[in-house]
Amino acid sequence: xxxxxxxxxxxxxxxxxxxxxxxxxxxxxxxxxxxxxxxxxxxxxxxxxxxxxxxxxxxxxxxxxxxxxxxxxxxxxxxxxxxxxxxxxxxxxxxxxxxxxxxxxxxxxxxxxxxxxxxxxxxxxxxxxxxxxxxxxxxxxxxxxxxxxxxxxxxxxxxxxxxxxxxxxxxxxxxxxxxxxxxxxxxxxxxxxxxxxxxxxxxxxxxxxxxxxxxxxxxxxxxxxxxxxxxxxxxxxxxxxxxxxxxxxxxxxxxxxxxxxxxxxxxxxxxxxxxxxxxxxxxxxxxxxxxxxxxxxxxxxxxxxxxxxxxxx
Numbered sequence: 001x002x003x004x005x006x007x008x009x010x011x012x013x014x015x016x017x018x019x020x021x022x023x024x025x026x027x028x029x030x031x032x033x034x035x036x037x038x039x040x041x042x043x044x045x046x047x048x049x050x051x052x053x054x055x056x057x058x059x060x061x062x063x064x065x066x067x068x069x070x071x072x073x074x075x076x077x078x079x080x081x082x083x084x085x086x087x088x089x090x091x092x093x094x095x096x097x098x099x100x101x102x103x104x105x106x107x108x109x110x111x112x113x114x115x116x117x118x119x120x121x122x123x124x125x126x127x128x129x130x131x132x133x134x135x136x137x138x139x140x141x142x143x144x145x146x147x148x149x150x151x152x153x154x155x156x157x158x159x160x161x162x163x164x165x166x167x168x169x170x171x172x173x174x175x176x177x178x179x180x181x182x183x184x185x186x187x188x189x190x191x192x193x194x195x196x197x198x199x200x201x202x203x204x205x206x207x208x209x210x211x212x213x214x215x216x217x218x219x220x221x222x223x224x225x226x227x228x229x230x231x232x233x234x235x236x237x238x239x240x241x242x243x244x245x246x247x248x249x250x251x252x253x254x255x256x257x258x259x260x261x262x263x264x265x266x267x268x269x270x271x272x273x274x275x276x277x278x279x280x281x282x283x284x285x286x287x288x289x290x291x292x293x294x295x296x297x298x299x300x301x302x303x304x305x306x307x308x309x310x311x312x313x
Contacts, residue, residue, distance in 0.1 A: 010073075017029065040279065044091050058112065092301050140155045142175060200244050212249055223259045
């Protein structure tokens with residue numbers, strides 16, 4: 001089955017370590033490589049710009065990672081920048097022959113409120129934006145910020161401008177208050193690109209049942225992630241734990257709103273059996289052993305394809 005993966009941090013790794021190569025063999029420092037995508041039949045991979053602590057949070061830092069996408073990844077044979085509905089169909093449709101790269105921004109910190117930077121990133125392919133990472137910034141508090149505030153005035157304006165440009169809003173890391181304010185403010189469907197069910201694993205980064213229902217009601221998308229401590233708090237996580245989160249979201253009415261957002265290259269420890277995109281086949285087999293094939297096809301890429309084609313310009 002063709003796969004869509006809504007989140008990885010390969011760009012940040014490439015930025016921090018220039019010796020890493022996209023076209024190198026799997027296991028040579030990057031989880032997500034050209035070889036890994038081919039082995040896993042990944043048709044669409046979202047690549048996040050994430051500026052970590054210790055790196056200047058400036059527009060230049062974000063633009064440098066966007067340039068890495070164009071220079072190191074899109075220059076590879078068979079890779080296509082996904083900016084439109086037609087691009088989505090070209091990489092996830094039944095006759096897809098290319099692989100797609102979707103540029104996203106994990107945390108608006110580096111924009112520093114500069115709308116020119118947002119518009120320039122959009123021209124470079126940015127089509128998904130998370131307002132903040134775990135901490136607070138000029139747009140919104142993150143889920144790990146103790147005060148738990150919501151969107152700032154500038155953050156509300158950012159949501160509106162993103163929707164006008166055709167940039168999808170990602171609520172994976174924002175505070176609970178920020179989530180509900182975004183849900184109220186948004187005029188278009190939004191998503192959590194990499195988050196799981198808090199009822200199955202009580203990590204604050206995971207979504208409550210009410211949040212999951214709100215995403216379903218908004219015709220949004222939930223990318224179940226392979227971060228092991230978002231799957232299982234008490235023991236090493238495995239593929240069965242991914243299935244538990246799938247089943248829980250299905251029980252809340254979300255069967256047609258499930259996708260996957262691995263967070264490969266953003267984690268130091270791995271869920272057993274899921275160490276890179278080449279392992280998607282094992283997850284697919286496990287899902288097919290318990291669920292009907294049409295549902296599994298939706299989770300692996302169909303739901304993401306529908307969401308993106310309905311909401312990208």
